[in-house]
Amino acid sequence: MDNWGQPKRPLEGVGVDVDTRQLRVLLAILERRSVTAAAAALGQSQPAVSQTLRRMREATGDPLLVRSGSKLVPTERAQAMMEPLRRALADLEEAIRPSQVFDPASQDHEFRIASADCMGAFFAPRLISSIRSASPRSRIMLRAVVSGFDYVAALEKGEIDAVIANWPSPPGNLRMTRLMSDGMVCLFGPAHPLSGKNRISMSDYMRLGHVAPSPLSATAPGPIDGRLAELGLTRDIRVMAPEFNLIPYVLLNTDLVFTSSRGFARHYQGILPIRALPAPEEFGVMRFYLLWHERMQHSAAHRWLRERVVEVAHRVAAEIAADSGAAA
Numbered sequence: 001m002d003n004w005g006q007p008k009r010p011l012e013g014v015g016v017d018v019d020t021r022q023l024r025v026l027l028a029i030l031e032r033r034s035v036t037a038a039a040a041a042l043g044q045s046q047p048a049v050s051q052t053l054r055r056m057r058e059a060t061g062d063p064l065l066v067r068s069g070s071k072l073v074p075t076e077r078a079q080a081m082m083e084p085l086r087r088a089l090a091d092l093e094e095a096i097r098p099s100q101v102f103d104p105a106s107q108d109h110e111f112r113i114a115s116a117d118c119m120g121a122f123f124a125p126r127l128i129s130s131i132r133s134a135s136p137r138s139r140i141m142l143r144a145v146v147s148g149f150d151y152v153a154a155l156e157k158g159e160i161d162a163v164i165a166n167w168p169s170p171p172g173n174l175r176m177t178r179l180m181s182d183g184m185v186c187l188f189g190p191a192h193p194l195s196g197k198n199r200i201s202m203s204d205y206m207r208l209g210h211v212a213p214s215p216l217s218a219t220a221p222g223p224i225d226g227r228l229a230e231l232g233l234t235r236d237i238r239v240m241a242p243e244f245n246l247i248p249y250v251l252l253n254t255d256l257v258f259t260s261s262r263g264f265a266r267h268y269q270g271i272l273p274i275r276a277l278p279a280p281e282e283f284g285v286m287r288f289y290l291l292w293h294e295r296m297q298h299s300a301a302h303r304w305l306r307e308r309v310v311e312v313a314h315r316v317a318a319e320i321a322a323d324s325g326a327a328a
Contacts, residue, residue, distance in 0.1 A: 020089065027086065035050050062077040116145050117144050117244045126315070152174065162290060164288065178287060183324070185278055208235075209236055211251070263316060
């Protein structure tokens with residue numbers, strides 16, 4: 001048995017026995033690209049972690065971590081090993097872990113959720129209320145899906161449990177469930193020329209000045225500009241804002257238009273004197289998804305969290321649909 005309480009398992013095909021403890025140390029080194037950082041994270045001495053790295057180099061016949069300027073970077077072989085190592089170690093943990101039962105009323109659990117900025121106003125508060133009412137001892141850590149945040153890597157490393165956001169086509173390498181679809185609207189201030197209209201055509205839309213949130217990256221336009229690009233169109237964005245929840249206030253005294261979901265518009269129309277009209281039909285609908293990593297698939301606490309997210313999404317979708325029906 002190794003000191004993780006697990007039996008040693010030889011790495012087949014090589015002349016050196018490798019146990020699961022050493023595989024965990026190797027993964028920590030490769031993820032952090034630092035022997036020192038891995039030792040600190042694992043609570044081990046740096047010489048012990050360095051010795052494990054030497055042993056793994058011997059076992060694989062590959063340097064695994066090499067210097068590039070002032071940094072250490074994984075070799076091609078090491079990069080290819082990381083995800084299989086994560087899966088294999090997660091499977092081993094699952095195999096030896098006792099059957100899990102999550103009692104939300106009594107257990108103290110930390111839920112770490114990343115959410116698209118556009119859902120902060122109308123979805124996140126409802127989700128927090130649902131979790132808190134059923135699991136008052138649990139803690140909820142929320143963060144925004146913003147530029148520079150690699151949520152896929154964060155899910156793989158266990159830094160977050162789930163991501164709630166909207167994509168035209170969500171990433172295919174994660175577990176996923178579709179939460180809701182929502183219509184698209186154009187929001188504008190009370191004195192905007194659109195106030196006298198009851199619809200917006202695409203030709204009208206392209207003549208307007210727009211305010212938009214900053215994109216997550218230069219190579220990943222948001223759903224609005226992504227759809228326009230498919231149509232061979234580029235809108236006239238006059239203001240780029242750092243976050244969604246600033247934009248409704250920008251609309252109050254400008255001639256700009258903001259394109260978003262009905263759920264977002266519904267929330268702010270209850271607070272501010274702004275109006276909304278259906279967006280041009282070419283935009284279709286905005287789809288929201290819940291994403292999580294395979295490593296969390298069988299967790300009882302995470303399964304409970306997923307149920308809460310889906311329940312809240314269905315409730316929000318029903319409220320939006322009821323309001324839209326009443327307005328019609």
